[in-house]
Amino acid sequence: MNLICNLFSSFFPNLESDGTHREREQNIDASVRFAVLGLIKGSVVWLLVVSLLGLIVSLKLHSPSYLSEYGWLTYGKAYPAFWNALVYGWLFNAGLACVAWIVARLGGRPIGNGGLLIIASGAWNIAVIIGLFGIFKGDQNPYRMLEFPVYVAPFLFAAFIGIGLWILLAFKARAYRSSFASQWYALAGVFSFLWIFTVAQVMIFCLPAQGVFQSVVAAWFGGNLLGLVVAPFAFAVIYYIIPKVLGQHIIGYGQSGIAFWSWILFASCSGLASLVNGPFPAWVASVGVVASFGLFLPLSVFTMQFVSSFLASFSRVWDTISARFAFYAVVAFIVSTVLLILGSLRGVQEVTQFSQFNDGVRYLFLVGFAGMAFTGMIYYMLPRLLNKELPNSSLADLQFWVQGLGIFTITVSLVAGGYAHGALLNGSDADTIAILFNTKGYLFLTSLGSVIFAFGNFAYAVSFVWILLSPRTEKEKSADLIKSAPELEYTHS
């Protein structure tokens, strides 16, 4: 009988026998510690690179002679370098760290194959570094978010397969048969990236489509990278933070399925709206406009779920640093998606097309929504991965306000400045230099915002290194100060 029991439990390990809830969590954390910490370290370093590049880009736009003696750093190279480092460097590292940890934790079991995740994420970062050097060297492609030279693509692809495979295996190994919304989004992000990246590389570079259709593919890819890869990772984080960090079950969780599928459906075409009026088939752009409008459906479900859950425990939002970041992310998500939808209206596009308005919306979506969500999640993961408390929580507080202010300033200056710029550019025949003169104030404001944001990022880096290096206190050694996470994710209401 004993033998049968042992055999049975080796196939179906009984969760209760693995010790207390908190001990199980610690085992899971220990199994992913090295790889996830590696990804977080990568993300912090990339964020510092991004702050520097962002500052250079914004300064160059109003002071063209700044650093102009360096041919490899001319605006045309620094600008794509900034956006690519931001997405493939910072957001992918941070997002994959969060998603890997969430999938492991929700699976309820320690995850093996650590080596795969370590090697794949290392390879990813090396590929991104080579890609950036490629841009500086002069090998960039003229398509947004596909600027990395062609020779980097196979490495990016292979590295992402490794990371994706790890996440998939971690999901497969879960102890519970049911799955939570965070897990759906994690999987969706991984699948989508592999698919859209393949499509873009094949249709633009391997078997190039004719002429302007390369731009159509690039617009499709750019929109999907935001909507189907970065956004799902950020949704996974928000869906996790509300029950686990805030201790608040998600109000209206039953509607998550609608939100999930409608988001995937509409986001998969919305990037095409930027092609409107150009030398492209008009109906393709129209599909993009319609799809953008469709985003109102998932947006309203997300808004109902997230905002009402946050409001239900609002007093705790301000006490919990992670929840506060997530709250900022949710507000940024709502604002940027509304701007994205309104920005696809033909009447608005007639004004904002080719201006910085779209950069502003993109910036708010990527940095304000995804970036802040990942940062909040990292502040929840770090104490658990390192078994330490945050040594200086007021520094994290400061970081929140400074980063938040920086993102707000940059978004306002890009969106408002872009609108003003576009109104003169598309609505009058004023000279481009005269237009520049009229909108220079906004360009200075962007630089100011970049400086503020860079200070916030510096505070983040200090705070991160501090918790990494600070020795464990006697109190931390003698007792486990971390409470186990509440299991509220499946609670319906």
Next chain:
Amino acid sequence: MNRGPFIFIGVLIIVSLSWALTLVKPIQEAGNLQAIGIGNDRIPARLTGLAEQGRDVYQEQGCVNCHTQQTLALVGSDIERGWGERQSMPLDYIDQSPVFTGTNRVGPDLANVGVRRGEANWHYLHFYNPQITSAGSNMPPFDFLFETREIVGEPSDRALELPEGFRPAEGFEVVPTRDADALVAYMLGLSQAYEIEEAPTPEKLAFK
């Protein structure tokens, strides 16, 4: 919703549909255009060899991040600005890979810059330092595409005639490199100044 394959297949179906509908179908419909005519009457007009090399410099320097190459006639004020005579059409781009349609206009559109600025010297000065020809512009100087060298013997006949304040030190001259020559040739070759019957123009739109 509890199984991985379900999510995988669902996402794959939706993204594939989007791919088939918005990418494959339009490329099948309109992605196989043929040039009209031959020789000098060919539409679209071909670039010269040097200008083709200039395309590479244009791509290397990331010019596309500030300049579009698409004239809009349906909306906006491109025609009034003299940036073009008609709407840019897919046919204009069939020889180009990659294409520089672009998404940002920090600077003006360049689809017809060869028509509007036909003088090579203007472009050389403009690339050396945009402040010479367009004071107040926020375009960065591309002086690294030029060589500042000491005059040995006779000054070069290719040296730029720079105005006061932009000249190098006494006894030095500024000579364009091959990259600068190629880029200027490309600028001069950028033109969509031929007629395409289907292309909307202000006149055709007025009759609509």
